[in-house]
Amino acid sequence: MNKNLEPVVKAIQDKFGATYEEFRDEVHLFVKPEQIVEALTLLRDEQEFELLSALTATDYWPQESPRFHVIYQFTSLAKNLSVQIRVPLNGSSPKVQTVTAVYASANWRERELLDMFGIEVEGHPDPRRILMPDDHVGHPLRKDYPLGYEEPQFTFNFDEIDLRKPYAKE
Amino acid sequence: MSQIEEVSLEKFKHLVSERALTGETMLLNMGPQHPSTHGVLRLLLELDGEVVVNCIPDIGFLHTGIEKNMEAKTYQKAEVMTDRLDYMNTMGNNLAYVMAVEKLVDLDVPARAQGLRVILTELQRIASHLVWLGTSGLDLAAMSMFLYCFREREQILDIFELVSGQRMMTTYFRPGGVWRDVPVEFEKAVRDFIKIFPKRIDEYETLLTKNPLFIDRMVDIGYLSKETALSYGVTGPALRASGVDWDLRKARPYCGYEQYDFNVPTRTEGDTYARYLVRIDELRESLRIVEQALNKLPLGPVRSENRKFVPPPRSEIGVSMEALIHHFKLWTEGFPAPKASIYSAVESPRGELALMLEGDGGPKPLRVHLRTPSFDNLGVLSEIVKGHLVADLVAILASIDIVLGDIDR
Numbered sequence: 001m002n003k004n005l006e007p008v009v010k011a012i013q014d015k016f017g018a019t020y021e022e023f024r025d026e027v028h029l030f031v032k033p034e035q036i037v038e039a040l041t042l043l044r045d046e047q048e049f050e051l052l053s054a055l056t057a058t059d060y061w062p063q064e065s066p067r068f069h070v071i072y073q074f075t076s077l078a079k080n081l082s083v084q085i086r087v088p089l090n091g092s093s094p095k096v097q098t099v100t101a102v103y104a105s106a107n108w109r110e111r112e113l114l115d116m117f118g119i120e121v122e123g124h125p126d127p128r129r130i131l132m133p134d135d136h137v138g139h140p141l142r143k144d145y146p147l148g149y150e151e152p153q154f155t156f157n158f159d160e161i162d163l164r165k166p167y168a169k170e
Numbered sequence: 171m172s173q174i175e176e177v178s179l180e181k182f183k184h185l186v187s188e189r190a191l192t193g194e195t196m197l198l199n200m201g202p203q204h205p206s207t208h209g210v211l212r213l214l215l216e217l218d219g220e221v222v223v224n225c226i227p228d229i230g231f232l233h234t235g236i237e238k239n240m241e242a243k244t245y246q247k248a249e250v251m252t253d254r255l256d257y258m259n260t261m262g263n264n265l266a267y268v269m270a271v272e273k274l275v276d277l278d279v280p281a282r283a284q285g286l287r288v289i290l291t292e293l294q295r296i297a298s299h300l301v302w303l304g305t306s307g308l309d310l311a312a313m314s315m316f317l318y319c320f321r322e323r324e325q326i327l328d329i330f331e332l333v334s335g336q337r338m339m340t341t342y343f344r345p346g347g348v349w350r351d352v353p354v355e356f357e358k359a360v361r362d363f364i365k366i367f368p369k370r371i372d373e374y375e376t377l378l379t380k381n382p383l384f385i386d387r388m389v390d391i392g393y394l395s396k397e398t399a400l401s402y403g404v405t406g407p408a409l410r411a412s413g414v415d416w417d418l419r420k421a422r423p424y425c426g427y428e429q430y431d432f433n434v435p436t437r438t439e440g441d442t443y444a445r446y447l448v449r450i451d452e453l454r455e456s457l458r459i460v461e462q463a464l465n466k467l468p469l470g471p472v473r474s475e476n477r478k479f480v481p482p483p484r485s486e487i488g489v490s491m492e493a494l495i496h497h498f499k500l501w502t503e504g505f506p507a508p509k510a511s512i513y514s515a516v517e518s519p520r521g522e523l524a525l526m527l528e529g530d531g532g533p534k535p536l537r538v539h540l541r542t543p544s545f546d547n548l549g550v551l552s553e554i555v556k557g558h559l560v561a562d563l564v565a566i567l568a569s570i571d572i573v574l575g576d577i578d579r
Contacts, residue, residue, distance in 0.1 A: 023510040024273060050400045054513070054541040058528055071526065073513055073541070077400075077416050084513065105403030108549045126185060131230035131578060134181070140238055147242050148235075 209574030244504030306568030406521025504533030
């Protein structure tokens, strides 16, 4: 680990009991969902991480607990450091608190989270879908959402698949 | 008709002011078919006369599910998707992707390939800035700028065609190096460009920089403070025009950028004109990098020799059984990457372009997230246009230089 990053990791560990993983000099800290706003405020105000570079998630389906990791990637311009915070969430009604009050860029990123993963963001000022149309059903980046291949129809299951095919019928 | 309007207002109720609900201010759609939105972007504007009270960007018209598609392809095959992201910066996108893959599997790149990558991404940066300069001139009614800029851009695209066979969707950089070595005509083509381009930048500046009409439209328009920019995650020239000296090529050098002598242009005014000046200076700095990289370009291999990740050259396949096996395995099965996640960022013409790449131990990525600069840069738009005229909105939108393919992914 970069030795300038050690005090940052230690501060988060001491305050939130976070565990961490390291890979190719990158540090991922794991915190609990209810601690996220506090942890981000600490990072921004005390550790000078001015930029929330990315906010996204990973779906580990079919694993159920945790099914998602919500990922917050930070950059500190003053110290030239990066750190990542991950929040593991379970598959049934995944929910995080909004961090728009800490970083304004989280607004659109959290809408994307809602749109693409169906992770509910509590207290979001504008909880609409962002990329998909408003009436879209499903969350495309979930692993159980099909990529869009057509199911092959054989004689034995032709009618069954034909019934749920989304083309115009008479 | 009236029913549709009511429904849409209901949806945006929390984003517009009270006066919009009583009908005192007007709601107007700008786009998605509008020449000044630089693509398919819809802006819902709340107008008081000609003054913008609120601006609600609506994106997603160009969403093609690139992230999802990349997750279903092997690491080599997913690369072609990155060209289609930010179509003004194809080389830069390729670079971001191959660097992420190289970091994930820990693959070395030969020095000549690094040099070629630097030359081509900097040329791409110039081409991208030229499109920005041309189109923002067009938005402010300076028609001739567009024609001049596209003339020079054409020359860069010809160089790309020379090296990769494609003008735009290049896919020239590959994990472990580049596709193949550049042809002999490459050096002359780049030298020709280096020779003529400084004069051309002066020409653009004569037309615009001191032009009173242009200055009237640009100065003190769309002020973006340092704090707002950082909070909204704005990066690239827009951030540097607000007084933050942050360029990943300097702060965290990759591809050997530390060997080259260049400045990071910054401004403190934070307005549209400052963003214009920063990009004009960047044209000159990029050209300096291209020249130095071309002078220093070493001879040697352009692809890594690590056969577990990089296919062997075609000439070897006919004579070596191992080469044939490697070729076959790499193009059918792909190479496995560790079960881990990395975040790798480069400086694109628009800001921090990064990939979060997560492997699952197999030949396909578990998760690819593209952190695209335009997405965050557009997020700040509704903040900085408040109180400006609709005509100024066009200038501001041009100055933050968005590409919709980059936003919608």
